[in-house]
Amino acid sequence: MADNTFVLQIISPDRVFYEGEVKMVEMVTSEGEIGILKGHIPMTNILKSGIINIIEEDVEKQAALHEGFVEILQEKVTVLAEIAEWPDEININRANEAKIRAERRLGQKESGIDILRAETALKKALIRIELGNKEH
Numbered sequence: 001m002a003d004n005t006f007v008l009q010i011i012s013p014d015r016v017f018y019e020g021e022v023k024m025v026e027m028v029t030s031e032g033e034i035g036i037l038k039g040h041i042p043m044t045n046i047l048k049s050g051i052i053n054i055i056e057e058d059v060e061k062q063a064a065l066h067e068g069f070v071e072i073l074q075e076k077v078t079v080l081a082e083i084a085e086w087p088d089e090i091n092i093n094r095a096n097e098a099k100i101r102a103e104r105r106l107g108q109k110e111s112g113i114d115i116l117r118a119e120t121a122l123k124k125a126l127i128r129i130e131l132g133n134k135e136h
Contacts (some may be wrong), residue, residue, distance in 0.1 A: 090132035
């Protein structure tokens with residue numbers, strides 16, 4: 001392990017999404033965007049939907065993460081995500097359809113609409129569209 005790297009592990013319910021040595025990782029937490037380097041102060045935080053930037057020794061990767069938790073230790077960062085997706089795993093057409101459905105639900109004035117659920121679906125769709133468009 002290089003002197004300036006640490007272990008990053010990203011786990012979703014269906015797989016170990018990523019595991020490797022990284023120089024830096026950036027993600028969105030409930031406290032805002034955070035950048036993590038080796039030796040970061042230990043902490044645990046709530047992960048919000050967003051794009052995670054993984055900076056390895058000579059490569060930068062991006063993925064979509066949707067909700068979860070992050071544990072930061074000085075030598076290791078563990079992310080437990082509800083959903084983790086690489087750009088090539090995202091179906092842009094499906095994400096666009098989900099965006100339209102969520103916007104339609106949010107535009108309806110009738111009762112019984114779960115606003116929080118519709119807002120969450122819209123946020124996930126927008127993240128998928130943003131990341132998926134970078135891939136194509």
